[in-house]
Structure formats: structure tokens, C-alpha cells
Amino acid sequence: AEAARFAPTLKLHTLTGIDREAVVNSLGHRDILVTSYTLLQQEVELLETIRWQTIVLDEAQAIKNAATKRSKAAMRLNARFRLITTGTPIENHLGELWNLFTFINPGLLGTYKQFNARYGIPIEKHHDRAARLQLKKLIRPFMLRRIKSQVLDELPPRTEITLRVEMKDDEMAFYEAIRQQAIENIEGSAQKTGRHLQILAEIMRLRRACCNPKLIDEKTKISSTKLRVFSEVVEELLGGRHKALVFSQFTGHLALIREYLDNEGIHYKYLDGTTPARERQRQVEAFQAGEGDLFLISLKAGGLGLNLTAADYVIHMDPWWNPAVEDQAADRAHRIGQKRPVTVYRLVTANTIEEKIVRLHQEKRDLANSLLEGSDVSARISASELLELIRSS
Secondary structure, eight states, X not given: OHHHHHOTTSEEEEOOSSOHHHHHHTOOTXXXXXXXXXXXXXXXXXXXXXXXXXXXXXXXXXXXXXXXHHHHHHHTOEEEEEEEOOSOSOSSOHHHHHHHHHHHSTTTTOOHHHHIIIIIHHHHTTOOHHHHHHHHHHHGGGOOOOOHHHHOTXXXXXXXXXXXXXXXXXXXXXXXXXXXXXXXXXXXXXXXTTHHHHHHHHHHHHHHHHHOGGGTOTTOOXXXXXXXXXXXXXXXXXXXXXXXEEEESOHHHHHHHHHHHHHHTOOEEEEOTTSOHHHHHHHHHHHHTTOOSEEEEEHHHHSSSOOOTTOOEEEESSOOSOHHHXXXXXXXXXXXXXXXXXXXXXXXXXXXXXXXXXXXHHHHHHHHHTTTTOOOOOOOOOHHHHHHHHHHO
8 A cells, every 4th residue: 555655656566475486586677575574584595686676674673683594684685775764773782783784884884893892892881982973973874863753743642651560468578589599599500601591581580470470380379469450550441442552571471461351351352473464464453443442462573563553552561671672562552543642551560670670771762872862871781780680679
């Protein structure tokens, strides 16, 4: 529909599951081929044989990691002109920016080792203002930045509210026991390699405990305060005839929420990473048409590429490390076509690892702006810093 509207003289083709080689070989002048990153990865040997006039990568943060097969496949494509679009050019660290520029302008930022020595380490670890300004000057001619408030004046306002969830005594005691055990596991381990991953695994366990004790022990009788707060929010929203998107990064957490909604007779739609593409589209279209009061979505599976403007509320059940991922998810509702104000709720469990993660959010947001707005920040988190999150939470 968009191609017909903005480029009616071009012919659109899609690379799907049938006769892919025939589709590619039949392409001529003024033809556009649309495909997915998954199929790019699978069919790169076919696609790299073509000398494309233009290649456009949408949601280009998908190739941010140079070590992935997806990124390596994208780098093998041949084109006279390359363009990328992304709302999050830097999600975690400057190495991601280096890889995006390696795709659109190879060599501009040197090798990764050179880039890290000149800019990555000085900016992220030493807050070197001169290095930041030098990098900003180097990349500015190749970037066009537009924030939503500049180009979408007609969008209704968006309000973000953090709901602080106070655990009950038995739930906090359960969490504290897991936290103490985590410290003992880490400090008692003689294994030096893989320490970073071990700490992350313990943090993951703590984050699950913040959501619902049943994610740690299915047989526990301890109830989830977060689920109770969620139920109160949902009751209020449905009373006001609102619709909401509900995001969690844990499908197990979504399963417990589904169980509650089924018991209450509340209608909802659902998708996660295992939902087939056609079923995913059916769920979206049904929700947009008015079916279901809530849409439960796995954060990483549904944070991009969906238009869900039927909802005017967004509920994040658990904070993700990177606020850019949460922001992208909330933008499923707060986008062109939305006529009502949008409210984003974040449920954060008090005095736990979740509060620590939320405090890191501002640093992550600032990193994305550090080359555009002028602030300096460190984004990489060392093993000792991760361990401190457990000790002090």
C-alpha cells in the first residue's frame, strides 16, 4: 500500500517461501524486492549475485552485532547506494554504530580495533569530550536525524508512569533468599571463565522472582504482588473502555497473566516468538478491528513492526535492560493513526534488581544521544558492576 502511494511507477515483489530463485532472476528495472532478515540470511548466496541499484535496511539495529550471521549476510550484498533507517542507532554501546557505518560507508570509521582505540574506549570509559566531538563531526554528514516531536505534530501526547510495586513480607523474604544464594553461588565459584554469564544468569533468576514467585517455584503458595497490581490496573482500564498492550520479556510470566485473564473472563490477543507470521497478522488485525481488550506480547517478538493503535495504554510488566527496546514497543500504540492520548505504565518492584535496572535506563538513553545532543556516558557494564547490582538490590 505504501509503495503504491509513494512510488506508483515501481513494481513490488516479495521474496517469500516459493520459487525464490525465479523471483530474483525475473527482476528488472523499476522493480522493488521486499524480504525479511531471516530470508536474507538464508538466501544470501542468491541475493549477493545481483548488483542492486539501492539497498535499504529498515530497523537496521537488526544488524548491530557484527558477529551474527544476519550482519555478515547483509555485508555481502552489492549495491551502488545503501541506506539504513533505525530509531535506535545505538542500543548498548558504540560498537553497534561502527557496524552500521561499516554497512553504509565501509572504511569511514576504520577497523573495529582502530575505532575502539580512537573512540569507543575514550568515549565510553574515559568520557573524552574531544573524542566524542571528533566522532560526531565525522558521522554527521551521513546522518539525518528526526525525532517524533519534529515530524509528527499531530500525534496525541504520551505519558509515562512508573508504578512502584511493594512486595509483601513473605514475597520479599523469598526474593531475599534467592539474592543471598546468588551471591554465594558467584563468590563460591572457582571458575573464572564465564563469570560474566554466571552473574547474568543469577540476575535473570532475580528478575523472574520480581515478576512472580511461581516463575522460580511452581508449587509455591506465595502470591505475586505485581500480578495483583496488574489486575487493579486492568480493572480500571476496562471500566473506562480502554484497550492495552501488555509486554513482558518472559513468556512464562505472560502464561501466568493469561491464566489470570482466563479465570476472570477477560478477552485478549496473544503473540510471542513462536507465533507463525500468518497467525501473528490475524491476531493484529482482529485486535485492530475491536476484538479483545488486551494484547499480550513477548517484548522481543512484538516490539517492532506492529501497528496497534487500537490500544491507548501500554503496560510493561518488567523492565528490560535497554529502554530503547521498551520505547520501540510502546511506539506500537503511539504512532501515526493514534487519535487518543497514550499512557505507558511500567511496573517496577521496589527495593529489588528491577529498580537498579531502571536507574541504568537514563545512561542507556543518553548514550544514543551522546553523538547528537552532546552528553557523555558509559554503557558497558563489567562483571564487578553486575555483581554490585545483586549485592545492593
